Amino acid sequence: MPKVGMQPVRRQQLIDATIESVAEFGLQATTINRISKKAGLSSGIISHYFAGKQGLIEATVRYLLSNLKKVLIEGLTPTTTPEQRLMLIIEANFSRLQQQSETTKTWLSFWSQSMHDYELHRLQIVNSRRLFSNLACSFKQLMSDDDAKLAAQLCAAMIDGLWLRAVLSKSDENEFEHCECLAKSYVNSLIKQYGA
Template sequence: MEPVRKKQLIEATLEVMTEVGYHGTTISLISKKAGLSSGIVSHYFGDKQGLIEATMRHLLEALKITTHIADPLERIDFIIENNFSQTQGASSATNTWFNFWALSLHNKGLHRLQCINHRRLESNLAYSYRQLLPPREAKNAAASTAALIDGYWLRYSMGSVGNGNFEEPVVRIKQYVRDTINLFAD
């Protein structure tokens, strides 16, 4: 029952943060949305901060590469697509990500999660690029691709361009990847 209740609370947290933002989010609202008692949050997560961190770990978990993809270009494509998936682009996720980034500037636990996320993204990209490019170029391409993913995700999630449609940035980032690899092809 514990995993089911934790999932209910995490999903409720995503919904409540979408509705009222981080500062309006309370344990009472989350527990009411989940249909559970407020005490269950304390039991499983300690406090609101613990639940927020668990919610971010849930979103970060969705970004992990869970399957082994042998072809390095296919692996890079998968990473790009996964960062622009329905899970990451849902309004509940985008609102939570925005709050997470802002809060991570002042909260050690959330800052640690953000650093892990950043390093994991670049590391996964670099692993694939190293199979396609010389070492220095692989590192630079991984950093640039990660920045493109973050930048496009931010722009398109905010609706300043693309109205939240992630198809265009996925195509553009994949083209950058291919252009970069072609620069060093024999």
């Protein structure tokens, strides 16, 4: 049913279908046929809107990144303390699951592929740097700059590590909640250790 102004709708349909497919089958087994079938559209439409599979993959990663950013920003209020902000960052990174349970698996697929794909690698670096700078920014209000940088590094690693284990263990939501808890208490121990 050809209509005007369908572009944003179709793009989102296809991005959602891509996330689902990558979560279900992996990036390798995600074909444009599977994606278009999931989206209830024809295969040709992907090239029409994204100039090929690669374009759709990249758009999907960008969407996930922007989503992560949005979750974080929406949580901020004028009265957020540095401690609250740190907790918010952790929640944003772990709550990806709650919003859309497929998303988590999808991230790892993209990260893995980023080692052999220039554009994905660039996006992954952006994500990595943003997490670090968000953490460091908050820690700096609680400790010296050098300590804050170290704490941010360790905290980022701990978040990734816990998140990775949660993903790979294919565990239920409880495991994610447990990991989120561990991450939060690690932040507190960092503040206690280095905090003035």
